[in-house]
């Protein structure tokens with residue numbers, strides 16, 4: 001139970017894309033935790049991209065952060081999506097209490113971190129500083145291997161994780177209730193459905209538990225309300241999951 005005297009959670013993430021910040025946002029939203037999405041506030045209220053740049057430039061609050069998302073709580077500053085969620089989840093009831101489950105949850109989230117990195121590199125295989133158009137041929141080549149090899153390997157693994165969690169009847173990745181890992185899997189499925197709809201549809205017959213998890217999460221009252229609100233940023237051609245039809249070919 002949160003103490004009313006506790007500081008409010010402050011999320012720092014690029015204000016125009018869901019990106020990696022969305023994984024933290026989903027946890028805060030579903031937990032009903034009060035938070036401030038700092039960079040989405042107007043500059044006049046201390047928000048905007050400059051709020052992120054200020055935070056990244058600060059040395060005072062312990063170890064400097066390399067990149068957003070960053071979660072600030074009082075003078076505690078945490079970066080890296082998986083680490084933020086590992087710290088946040090026990091405080092907001094989104095992970096079971098035992099060590100084994102918490103380690104399992106963190107392990108799965110770190111695997112998602114790797115998957116996200118590979119997903120991003122489909123449209124930016126050479127350099128993040130180059131436009132997609134300047135690395136299109138490499139993107140196409142890389143995406144073919146992603147669709148054929150990496151995407152099925154990761155998704156089949158997460159399907160197996162759900163299947164092997166007999167405690168939940170395949171309904172949750174860890175434990176018997178919704179955890180931050182379930183919410184992150186929801187976001188991964190939603191993102192892939194946006195970026196690689198054809199590849200995902202080809203794989204879906206072998207992913208019944210993941211597909212069902214996605215739909216169940218989307219129907220959670222708090223998540224449903226959030227998804228229908230202006231707080232939910234749409235996927236676009238500027239984030240982690242981008243729809244470039246030429247990267248989602250037949251093969």
Ligand SMILES: N[C@@H](CCC(=O)N[C@@H](CS)C(=O)NCC(=O)O)C(=O)O
Pocket residue numbers: 019020021066067068069079080081082113
């Ligand atoms: N491992 C980090 C990766 C953070 C990251 O790559 N952040 C992106 C936005 S999603 C960024 O702004 N990176 C800037 C950079 O790498 O220079 C995490 O999972 O949070």
